[in-house]
Amino acid sequence: MSRIANALTIAGIDPSGGAGVFADLKAFSALGAYGCGVVAALTAQNTRAVTGVHTPPVEFLRLQIDTLFADVRIDAVKIGMLASADIVATVADRLAHFGARNLVVDPVMVAKSGDHLLAQSAVAMLREALLPLALVVTPNLPEAGVLLGRPAPDTVRGMYRAAEQLRALLPVSGEHWVLLKGGHLSGATVVDLLHDGDRMIEMQGPRVATRNTHGTGCTLSAAIAALLPQRAGEASPAEAAVRGARDYLLGALQAADRLEVGTGHGPVHHFHALWGPAA
16 A cells, blocks of 8 residues: 555543553554544543543544544544444444445453443444444454353364354455454463454464553554555455554564553553664
């Protein structure tokens, strides 16, 4: 892609900067995309807990999206925390209206601290209105369990079945991928599955020993969105974007302990390749 991609995140604000809109904008910037952001929620949050959530009126959320799309070419969209069914429905409606491209949906449900970020009533709306619009959906194992209405997979073999069942939630026609993330399983190797209804691609990587894992899901999905328009000329842009995003996140995790942010689960190092080892 000769021109710089404009990537949009629609998600919540994490004041600690490790997750949500702030993390997404860092990932976009680190990977060469220009970042735009629509705020779907405000949280009172640090590296240890979420102590409050405030959502804007859906009319203002709609106005944010409509005003942005009326002026700015958006090449990719990442969806993160959408706290209520009304918010999910509004976002899905406006993205469908504008024909948003390269949509990556990270079904954020629970923070690293264990705090719930998605109302139960919103899960059905997420499945019915938003997932069908997605090019890539990126659930972790607990999120996969919630989306499927059954216990989360606890083995790689179970992940294969869950990936197929998750893909069945997406339209049969067109290009739609499920990236099922296996980080919640134990072991020195992390296994992710990328499935488009035809190919099941197993991707392995080393588990990084660090406490600083806050915002890993946000960062990975944002990285995929940033890379999708930049990989448009490749045989499989989605697969190439996912592989590039996984490599980027691995580097961000390996450098995470260089940061000193909070006393809980700190953030990954989004600018690990740019700041240099002495930063």
